[in-house]
Amino acid sequence: MNRTLGYAIDGRDMGGPPDREAGLSVGAVAQRLGVAASTLRTWDRRYGIGPTRRSTGAHRRYTPADIARLEVMHRLLLSGAPPGEAARVALDAPPGGPPLPRGHGAGGNRVPVGAATRGPEGAEVRGLARAAMALDGPAMGDAVRTALGRDGVVRAWNELFVPVLEGIGRRYAASGDCVDVEHLLSAVLLGRLAEVPPPVRPRNARPVLLACAPEEQHSLPVHALAAALAEAGIAATLLGARVPEPALAAAIRRTGPNAVFVWSQTAETGAPARLGALPASRPPYRLVVGGPGWARDRLPASVTPVASLDEAVAELTSMYGRP
Ligand code: B12
Structure with missing residues (x-):
């Protein structure tokens, strides 16, 4: 943990040199770990992993050893260990012992993390x-x-x-x-x-437009697609959720895209007829759709459906040759 943190007095971060005797307040430790203060109180109450000392007035004060234990617990939780098991390993960890390598259990791998982290049950x-x-x-x-x-x-x-x-x-x-x-x-x-940065030198000169169908609020997949395309060197123009048909049509006329991708999550928003109403442009663009909302058997012949993020990336990068 390389983040530095001032010590808290009466809940305020004073920013000065750490007073190791006083210990860190629950708020300061919560900030350092990136968890809620109430979570730390729950861990203390439920699993007995808390401050070993309280200052006058029974306020919690965490020593460096307490914090090291909490860091072990937090890392194990992020790797998927059950809280009780993570607390037990963290409490057993030798004081001042070597930090846990990422993705490995302490104390002889008693917690099954690191391996088998993938798949729906990972x-x-x-x-x-x-x-x-x-x-x-x-x-x-x-x-x-x-x-x-x-x-x-x-x-x-x-x-x-x-x-x-x-x-x-x-x-x-x-x-x-x-x-x-x-x-x-x-x-x-x-x-x-x-936060995924756009490509510095995009492989495409004309844009790839990404949009959700009209009234479609489920926009996560188009954001994932924009980020995946960025990693593949393609700059996308992301219009986001609930893009009305006239707005998508206007964006197509305005930008002359290479490709347009439209996402529909639910059957109410995936009306294939709407796709036929989108304007033509010159040179023509590739129209690609994804999501379980589209009635695939009724899509116009000119539309290419894709079934996964990988397939969408492959389809939308195929026209640019190898990176
Ligand atoms: C996150 C979410 C929301 C968020 C959306 C936020 C956002 N900005 O996107 C919010 C909270 C706004 C929301 C709202 C609602 N939601 Co919602 N939501 C979801 C959830 C959990 C994930 C949606 C998602 O991103 N799916 C994408 C991936 C993860 O799922 P998938 O499409 O099934 O994936 C398959 C394929 O599409 C493909 N695939 C996966 N990723 C990608 C990517 C690309 C590019 C491609 C091509 C393919 C692909 O692989 C998968 C396997 O085949 C789903 C559950 C689910 N299973 O999808 C419910 C779900 C879609 N929501 C649902 C509902 C009912 C609603 C609400 C009506 C009520 C509610 N739950 O709040 C509202 C109304 C929204 C509206 N009016 O449009 C239902 C829809 C039922 C239906 N079939 O009509 C679902 C299925 C939940 C459920 N099981 O009941 N929701």
Whole structure:
């Protein structure tokens, strides 16, 4: 952990040299770890992993050894370990011992992290899902950013984000619950995907337009596609959610794109007839659609459907030759 942090007195960060006797306040430790202060209090109450000392007035004060244990716990949770097990390993870790390597359990690998983190049942998927269900935005952000940096957009989307989104979607379908979770996870994913830098020297001169069908609010896949195209050296113009037909038509006339991609998540928004109403342009553009909302058997012959993020990237980069 290389972030420096001033020490807190009465909840205020004084920024001065650390007073090691006083210890860090719960707020300061929460900020350092990127979790909510209430999460730290829960860990203390439920798993006994908290400050070993309290200052006068029973305020929690965390020593460097306490913080090291919490860092171990946090890292294990992000790797998908169950909280009770993560706390047990963190409490058993030797004081001042070597930091845990990323993705490996402490104490002889008693926690199965690192291996088998992939697939719908993988530990990493469970870790992100758990952070989402706890509405722990910072932990979600960390997990998403780590996966994007390590795996790139396509792999992180397919192997981590989609399983978690689908799991939450199934939960909503079964109980009507989790709309708050859907919203926060979407906000975190949109924020992190937007951090993928655009290509410095794009391979395309004319734009690739990405849009959602009219009234389609499910825009995450077009944001993932924009980020994946950026990684492939293609600059995309992202129009986002609920793009009315006349607006997409105007953007096509204005920009003369090489390709247009339209996403429909739900059957209500995937009317194939609307695609026929889009204007022609010269030179002609390739019209590509994706998402479960389209009635594939009724698509105009000129439209190319794609079934995955990989396929969409392949289709939209195929006209530019090899990178
Ligand atoms: C995130 C989310 C939201 C967010 C969207 C935020 C945003 N900016 O995108 C918010 C909270 C706004 C939202 C709102 C709603 N949602 Co919603 N939502 C989801 C959720 C969890 C993920 C959506 C998503 O990104 N899917 C993309 C991937 C992850 O899923 P997929 O399409 O099934 O993936 C398959 C293929 O498309 C392909 N694929 C995957 N990724 C990519 C990428 C590309 C480029 C391509 C080509 C293919 C591809 O691979 C998959 C396997 O075949 C889904 C659950 C789900 N399973 O999709 C529900 C879901 C789509 N929502 C649903 C519903 C009902 C709603 C609401 C009506 C109620 C609610 N839950 O709040 C509202 C209304 C929205 C509206 N009026 O349009 C239902 C739709 C049911 C239906 N078939 O009509 C779903 C399926 C949940 C469910 N199981 O009931 N939602």
